[in-house]
Amino acid sequence: MAERSKSAVGIVIVGLAPVMFGGPVWAIAAFILGAIGLYEYEQICSKLDARSYHTGFLAVAGAVLLAVAGWPPELWLLPFACNLIVASSLGLMRQNAPRSFVALALEIAGTAWLGLPLLLAVATRGIHGPISAHWLSSVAGSLSPWWDDNSRGLAWLLFVITITWLGDTGAYLVGRAIGKTPLIPSISPKKTREGLVGGVLTGIACGLVANEVFGLDLPILAAAAVGLILVIAGVLGDLVESLMKRQAGVKDSGAIIPGHGGMLDRIDALLFTWMAGYYLARLCDRWWT
Secondary structure, rough: OHHHHHHHHHHHHHHHHHHHHOHHHHHHHHHHHHOOOOOOOOHHHOOOOOOOOOOHHHHHHHHHHHHHHOOHHHHHHHHHHHHHHHHHHHHHHHHOOOOHHHHHHHHHHHHHHHHHHHHHHHHHOOOOOOOOOOHHHHHHHHOOOOOOOOOHHHHHHHHHHHHHHHHHHHHHHHHHHOOOOEOOOOOOOEHHHHHHHHHHHHHHHHHHHHHHHHOOOOOOHOOOOOOHHHHHHHHHHHHHHHHHHHOOOOOOOOOEOOEEEEEHHHHHHHHHOOOOOOOOHHHHHHOOO
């Protein structure tokens, strides 16, 4: 337990530092997360007898380079389009080898599953606009030496991460205390419906608090609704990774984090909330700012 607690503190510090800096620091950190996640994903795929093409690394790296170079976000998808063509070509070169199409499908799916959320997390950090939390604006400005501080992007990304982490914590605590009814026992035996309700209520409450703390100035109902959607998205992300591990017969995605397992075990929920969070942020800013 002590080792797990120390690791949890380290995860928060190491994970949030690049987010606070933003710009190229966060983009490079996103690539590192993606690269580690892809490595673990390929190890899991090997348990399913699917030999990887390893093209996902190039796709994520290329997209991050475009982001760091200042290309518009819509062009960040170019490496993923190229990956589809390259991976398909490599699949054809295997000449109908057993499970070659399964390997191709897993390669493309894994690259999208990991790469797109990370790119949207980078795009979220780059959202322009003011916030009413002057303390956060000051922090963003002081940590952005030669790039735009994008304080509203920082507020939105912290909003998403906070709700994801605290919503998951609320679900865990409520489930452990009063959870009796399994949610989907064939995929995740420890998750309960009571825990899900606890996570949803925690997410709504955190949405209201984070809206004020980070100065997004959303209407109360909007902040609560975003918190609700993000918690549900996080649960889906967690369950998808659990399903993958059960299919492959593995307990953890890796062992890079003492007491916590692999990188995928830590960011599985964030992969879905980063995607939902970016589009929710853009919609909310269009409607209410």
